[in-house]
Amino acid sequence: MDAVLTELVSSGKITDPQSAKGxxxxxxxxxxxxxxxxxxxxxxxxAAVGIQSGSLFHHFKSKEAILLCVMEETIVINIxxxxxxxxxxxxxxxxxxxxxxxxxxxxHTDTGEAMGVxxxxxxxxxxxxxxxxxxxxxEYESLWLxxxxxxxxxxxxxxxxxxxxxLLTGAIGWTTTWYRPDGDISLDELAEQTLKLAIK
Amino acid sequence: MDAVLTELVSSGKITDPQSAKGxxxxxxxxxxxxxxxxxxxxxxxxAAVGIQSGSLFHHFKSKEAILLCVMEETIVINIxxxxxxxxxxxxxxxxxxxxxxxxxxxxHTDTGEAMGVxxxxxxxxxxxxxxxxxxxxxEYESLWLxxxxxxxxxxxxxxxxxxxxxLLTGAIGWTTTWYRPDGDISLDELAEQTLKLAIK
DNA sequence: CACACTACCAAGCAAGCGCTTGGTTTACAA
DNA sequence: TTGTAAACCAAGCGCTTGCTTGGTAGTGTG
Numbered sequence: 001m002d003a004v005l006t007e008l009v010s011s012g013k014i015t016d017p018q019s020a021k022g023x024x025x026x027x028x029x030x031x032x033x034x035x036x037x038x039x040x041x042x043x044x045x046x047a048a049v050g051i052q053s054g055s056l057f058h059h060f061k062s063k064e065a066i067l068l069c070v071m072e073e074t075i076v077i078n079i080x081x082x083x084x085x086x087x088x089x090x091x092x093x094x095x096x097x098x099x100x101x102x103x104x105x106x107x108h109t110d111t112g113e114a115m116g117v118x119x120x121x122x123x124x125x126x127x128x129x130x131x132x133x134x135x136x137x138x139e140y141e142s143l144w145l146x147x148x149x150x151x152x153x154x155x156x157x158x159x160x161x162x163x164x165x166x167l168l169t170g171a172i173g174w175t176t177t178w179y180r181p182d183g184d185i186s187l188d189e190l191a192e193q194t195l196k197l198a199i200k
Numbered sequence: 201m202d203a204v205l206t207e208l209v210s211s212g213k214i215t216d217p218q219s220a221k222g223x224x225x226x227x228x229x230x231x232x233x234x235x236x237x238x239x240x241x242x243x244x245x246x247a248a249v250g251i252q253s254g255s256l257f258h259h260f261k262s263k264e265a266i267l268l269c270v271m272e273e274t275i276v277i278n279i280x281x282x283x284x285x286x287x288x289x290x291x292x293x294x295x296x297x298x299x300x301x302x303x304x305x306x307x308h309t310d311t312g313e314a315m316g317v318x319x320x321x322x323x324x325x326x327x328x329x330x331x332x333x334x335x336x337x338x339e340y341e342s343l344w345l346x347x348x349x350x351x352x353x354x355x356x357x358x359x360x361x362x363x364x365x366x367l368l369t370g371a372i373g374w375t376t377t378w379y380r381p382d383g384d385i386s387l388d389e390l391a392e393q394t395l396k397l398a399i400k
Numbered sequence: 401c402a403c404a405c406t407a408c409c410a411a412g413c414a415a416g417c418g419c420t421t422g423g424t425t426t427a428c429a430a
Numbered sequence: 431t432t433g434t435a436a437a438c439c440a441a442g443c444g445c446t447t448g449c450t451t452g453g454t455a456g457t458g459t460g
Binding site for chain 1: 235236238239320323324358359360363364366367368369370371372373374375378379385390393394396397398400
Binding site: 241242243253254256257262263 | 447448
């Protein structure tokens with residue numbers, strides 16, 4: 001558990017991963033990612049943490065609330081980690097690499113399954129919850145856009161900012177389907193290759 | 201209906217879009233894309249084409265069979281269109297642009313909804329069907345890889361071929377969530393911008 | 401006209417779903 | 431030791447799901 005995470009837990013902004021609720025959320029993220037939200041039953045969720053299905057509703061008021069909570073906390077964690085990573089970067093190129101590395105890490109380390117759920121299962125939320133999640137991501141996205149804008153001013157980037165960001169979102173997000181961190185190529189190498197899409 | 205599509209229909213390789221089955225498949229693609237496969241009921245599918253839910257099973261033996269058929273035919277159509285587009289391209293750069301344009305078109309024209317289903321709903325298929333679909337896409341992918349390889353030999357591309365293809369797959373596929381062909385930027389312009397990810 | 405075949409309907413079944421309820425155990429503070 | 435609240439179980443309710451069944455119009459063929 002890194003420093004950022006510890007801070008978020010002790011300030012009450014996210015659930016302690018050690019707690020019953022936290023373990024349930026990790027199990028839920030795993031099942032939602034591998035089976036999909038709709039195909040995961042509350043009975044499976046209960047069984048995954050060793051309780052009856054009905055007992056889930058002591059912790060969450062509905063199955064959808066579990067999904068929402070998983071998404072919510074993942075965003076909070078990764079925004080915090082992104083801010084932290086940007087602190088140690090100076091030039092636009094360094095910042096861009098930091099953002100890319102951060103986003104790749106969010107997909108391929110501890111929050112990986114939750115991030116997959118965020119990308120693949122947002123339609124399972126009711127419309128108001130979808131808006132709420134989108135709003136949470138806004139802070140995240142504005143960090144990206146301002147960094148890209150800086151890169152354009154430095155002559156590093158030719159693309160339109162919005163378009164480039166969205167193309168990169170897709171490129172990075174898709175790695176969840178094919179990249180394995182324990183394979184031939186390291187996360188940092190993958191980040192370098194991804195950066196080369198934006199600059200040359 | 202373009203020439204490629206007409207040929208595929210008359211040779212029996214894909215269902216006539218005018219037929220009852222064809223109309224059902226289009227409606228299914230639409231519902232699966234907007235609501236997701238699991239959240240779409242057979243009653244909705246029936247209602248969408250004006251028949252009872254039970255009558256669906258006269259055309260397909262199961263709901264999953266509808267999903268499979270939608271995916272299958274979309275792949276067949278787009279492989280054919282890709283071959284056609286490559287015929288008119290010579291240099292590696294032209295070929296690459298043709299492939300990108302083709303893939304973008306597959307997502308944003310008539311097969312768009314079915315392509316979205318292909319990307320978002322493959323987990324809803326049983327394992328054997330998943331393998332079958334993956335196998336169908338192999339021909340498609342090998343066209344991409346050989347073109348990228350040609351680009352590398354011409355010094356046009358620096359990236360590793362496999363990695364570049366997968367990054368591009370993600371970048372292009374993700375456009376389904378944000379790009380609208382009737383918006384500010386044309387499909388061809390988007391293709392150009394996408395090409396600039398790979399070459400500079 | 402008789403026959404066969406395709407396309408459909410009306411009704412409903414068995415199974416599985418999310419969630420509720422009433423009661424019991426556990427943990428810990430007073 | 432007692433009181434209280436959190437955490438959980440056992441049972442099952444009401445509803446929806448994919449799919450089946452038995453029967454019926456409509457259409458073309460000999």
